[in-house]
Amino acid sequence: MIPTPNLSHLTSADYDSVYEPAEDTYLLLDALEQDAEHLRELHATVCLEVGSGSGCVSSFLGSILGSTALYLCTDINPHACICSFRTGLQNKTFLDVVNTTFAGPFHHRLKNAIDVILFNPPYVPTDREEALNAQSKRYVEGSWAGGKDGMDITDRFLDVVKELLSPRGLFYLVALKQNDIPNIQRRMQDKFGLSSQTVLHRRAGSEHLFILRFQRTS
Amino acid sequence: MVRLITHNLLACHVKGCTSNNFPLEFKDVQVELRDAEFNSDFLRGFIPKIEWKALVDAARQVGNTSLPLELPEMLDDDFLKSLHHVLLEIHVEEGSMTCPNCHHVYPISNGIPNMLLAEHEIG
Numbered sequence: 001m002i003p004t005p006n007l008s009h010l011t012s013a014d015y016d017s018v019y020e021p022a023e024d025t026y027l028l029l030d031a032l033e034q035d036a037e038h039l040r041e042l043h044a045t046v047c048l049e050v051g052s053g054s055g056c057v058s059s060f061l062g063s064i065l066g067s068t069a070l071y072l073c074t075d076i077n078p079h080a081c082i083c084s085f086r087t088g089l090q091n092k093t094f095l096d097v098v099n100t101t102f103a104g105p106f107h108h109r110l111k112n113a114i115d116v117i118l119f120n121p122p123y124v125p126t127d128r129e130e131a132l133n134a135q136s137k138r139y140v141e142g143s144w145a146g147g148k149d150g151m152d153i154t155d156r157f158l159d160v161v162k163e164l165l166s167p168r169g170l171f172y173l174v175a176l177k178q179n180d181i182p183n184i185q186r187r188m189q190d191k192f193g194l195s196s197q198t199v200l201h202r203r204a205g206s207e208h209l210f211i212l213r214f215q216r217t218s
Numbered sequence: 219m220v221r222l223i224t225h226n227l228l229a230c231h232v233k234g235c236t237s238n239n240f241p242l243e244f245k246d247v248q249v250e251l252r253d254a255e256f257n258s259d260f261l262r263g264f265i266p267k268i269e270w271k272a273l274v275d276a277a278r279q280v281g282n283t284s285l286p287l288e289l290p291e292m293l294d295d296d297f298l299k300s301l302h303h304v305l306l307e308i309h310v311e312e313g314s315m316t317c318p319n320c321h322h323v324y325p326i327s328n329g330i331p332n333m334l335l336a337e338h339e340i341g
């Protein structure tokens with residue numbers, strides 16, 4: 001058993017502005033735990049979490065892989081960046097956090113170089129407008145507002161993730177049934193040659209959540 | 219906290235700024251030193267990813283001159299200790315990073331680099 005990260009330093013005031021770990025977060029932790037052996041065998045040097053929020057998931061990955069990897073995190077929300085950093089410290093994984101969209105400033109230097117990429121995106125279907133506004137406000141709404149089919153934001157990262165993934169690298173994505181999972185999988189295969197599996201899925205209230213794992217088809 | 223290991227991986231990402239956009243230049247920095255656990259396997263694994271000259275220059279900009287100008291062929295313990303310190307223990311808490319090409323300024327405050335761009339600057 002890998003312990004769930006200690007989040008006792010975060011208060012309800014933090015969760016006014018930053019996404020509080022929920023069923024989606026915990027399903028991703030469970031998927032990483034289930035894949036722990038496979039992840040260790042990668043001998044990862046560089047990991048990246050896009051949209052790290054509270055920092056819970058990267059801290060957990062740090063407990064699986066230990067101090068032989070670098071843990072980069074990004075978030076558009078500056079409060080989330082601070083929370084991620086503090087959660088790393090609290091759980092003895094140093095998280096190198098950058099306030100930016102997706103992996104923007106890393107593309108130039110980390111082409112085909114990231115071994116583990118994680119993204120629990122804003123996946124809730126909303127108006128397009130609402131998703132765009134949430135992105136520019138850089139506050140807690142940006143945690144869920146996903147636009148058309150909940151895919152407006154995720155799609156922007158799916159278009160570039162392959163450029164970052166190392167030859168044996170793994171990319172984990174949280175998705176909702178309404179996001180049209182077979183369509184995501186087919187598109188990633190056809191456009192980018194990334195094959196994928198469902199690692200776990202679970203119903204939580206009205207949401208049917210999936211964890212997809214992508215890798216290059218060799 | 220912008221550690222020099224992260225700095226070595228960050229480039230300007232303003233739309234159209236695709237050459238000479240690395241390394242970003244530190245300005246007006248406040249630095250803190252914090253111990254990190256030494257791990258030679260990590261360092262050896264990471265060395266191939268380092269842009270050496272950028273690292274040496276960045277270290278100088280924050281007042282550290284312990285690294286040789288060329289990456290040595292023999293990775294002895296003394297060298298790995300210096301490298302460990304430069305990559306992982308020097309934290310830039312305040313200041314900014316400027317793109318050498320388009321001169322965009324990315325501020326660092328409370329240890330977090332702000333690399334958000336306005337909508338029209340995103341590629």
Ligand SMILES: C[S@@+](CC[C@H](N)C(=O)[O-])C[C@H]1O[C@@H](n2cnc3c(N)ncnc32)[C@H](O)[C@@H]1O
Pocket residue numbers: 019020021022024025028050051052053054055056057074075076077080100101102120121122123135139142143144153
């Ligand atoms: C559903 S929350 C997940 C938070 C955390 N990873 C977790 O699993 O609990 C989505 C996170 O992505 C961030 N986010 C949304 N759009 C983003 C973008 N374009 N680039 C980077 N982060 C983004 C949000 O601010 C939020 O912290």
Ligand SMILES: [Zn+2]
Pocket residue numbers: 230231232235239317318319320321322
């Ligand atoms: Zn630039």
